[in-house]
Amino acid sequence: MKAVVFSEFGGPEVLRVADVPTPEPGPGEVRVKVHAASLNHLDLWVRRGLPIEITMPHIGGSDVAGVVDAVGAGVEGVVPGTRVVVDPSLDYDWYEGEPRGPGIDDPPLRLIGEHTQGGFAEYCVVPARNVVQLPDHVSYETAAAAGLVFVTAWHALIGRAGLKAGDCVLITGASGGVSTAAIQIARHAGAYVYAVTSGPDNVRRVRELGADLVYDRLEVDDWSTAVWNDTERRGVDIALDSVGGPVFASCLRALGVGGRLVTYGGTAGPRIEADVRLLFWKQLSIMGSTMGSPAEFRRVMRLVFEGAFAPVIHEVIPLEDLRRGHEMLEGGEVFGKLVVRP
Template identity: 55%
Template sequence: MMQMRAAIFHDNGGPEVVRIEKVDRPSPGPGQVLVEVRAAALNHLDLWVRRGIPIETTMPHVGGSDVAGVIVEAGDGVDAGRMGERVVINPSLWCGQCRDCARGEHSMCERYRIWGEHTDGGFTEFVAVDADHAYRIPDDLSFEAAAALPISYQTAWRALVSRARLKPGEDVLVIGASGGTAIAAVQVARMMGARVFAVTSGVDKVSRLRELGADFVYDRLEVDWAKAVYKDTAKRGVDVVVENVGAATWAGSVRSLARGGRLVTYGGTAGPKVELDVRSVFWKQIEVIGTTMASRSEFEDMLRAVFAGRIRPVIDSVMPLDQAREAHERLEAGGQFGKIILVP
């Protein structure tokens, strides 16, 4: 059997467990295509899996949920005309049979999984994936930009468009706004005609968020951002808060909401447990909304917006696959702005 290089770890731990090894090259099964990987992006979920969260995954494990490349082989039942097609992969895995799948809510599927998290992924040279999860990308979109899209941009799209029901002219506060999904949320909110408030750390990140179109940017190391939001909204608060940090920012996020506001959360990087004063919920009549990933149609809507040039993915750095451990270290240190991309 032919072999290929992969960034793999055999045990949970820090970035030092990630190493480059030779593994068997896959073959496409019925209904699948073999994609030669040209670019793959890191996500925080790659850090969680490496550390042992969730426990339901493959071991040894090849991470990487965000992949773009070229179809080089078609399995039985797949049009051979797709050979040579430039594609990006939707990493959402759903059963297609439950009630939620039937009504198009694929990310709420009772058997929902993420390719590259619960299965081996794309930090390698070739991957076999279901053909209907490989979406053609235009020639003017680079593989690196395409790889930056799947996890972050579909998550931000669903969070704001579907779950938070954002309307033009509303105010949106994005917490932790230098991470991949939070940056995507800033871009999606701007695209939808919202006024954007963002919280980050460091002068450079403040400047870059302003360049992306954020109207108000707060350096959390320099100001009490919740008080600043209150002042800059004329003591009204924002209509929507996009949360992904959790324990460290939750109280400020709730305080920043206007009456009738919506807090939508897709993560808890600083800790999963938060305190919520129920009086602020009923007195201000706010909503706390959970979200994760996206449905097939939401993923496709996001891609159309990108292909039309309404959103441009933000890339922090591009590194060779051989530097996968260093890429893990950079993401874990939190100094990045945008997506870290690995190229075989």
């Protein structure tokens, strides 16, 4: 089958189109004929060489939608010909059940396309329990663009931060895949949304998505003070951040008394600085969030199927152009999601 692979870590130039053996589903697995896959920032980290062990050549791509084409031994309830979207999280029960990660510093869950071969290929093998049937009216592109980002945003805002109607929420990196999902979820929940993005085009598009007040970080250096003043010096209830680096401290400043900062990434760098006085004076909470449970995936995807949420698709590109897709995402040229079609 055709796939985009890399055999060494590095820049986008390590990606190449290759002919690789078509994978066979093992016990409990199904093979999906991929109709659409989508690119996430995670694919950039994996290509650059996260400190994880992966099999080379590696096929990235955590978000997959397509048609089940073969089933392995013991698979019940999933038949060939079924249109599906794939939940990218493996082992999420490690989170919710007994702690049994392999080592104290090892991440407690694995992801399709990160720890296993992913969907930037004509076929992809995944556990049967990870597939969710796709209604006929939902396109493969919509499903593939929605999965990872909506479950991440849902778990962070609803599961972790306990977002409720009337809350004021700050969302940084607002043009990003997860953030464009988070803005929709926050609006749907009845929250008031403050968002930080870059450049006038992004400001306009973030507003159109439903954010109430949008700050251009290229224009307003001290946007945390602007948020503070715009909330009549009360601050926001929740800050959702994946930029990290210096943005983390700005989020702490923008939070009001009892506020919660939910972090799910460190795009601008893994090291953060925090003024500890802000934490105790304002009685803040900092919480981490990663992906979402199988139940959350099904719940948020049902809302996508019902049309409550729609992933923002920047462009659909052919699989052969995946290297260009990596360059675009790395260069900050993508608003929302890039979808890849084999």
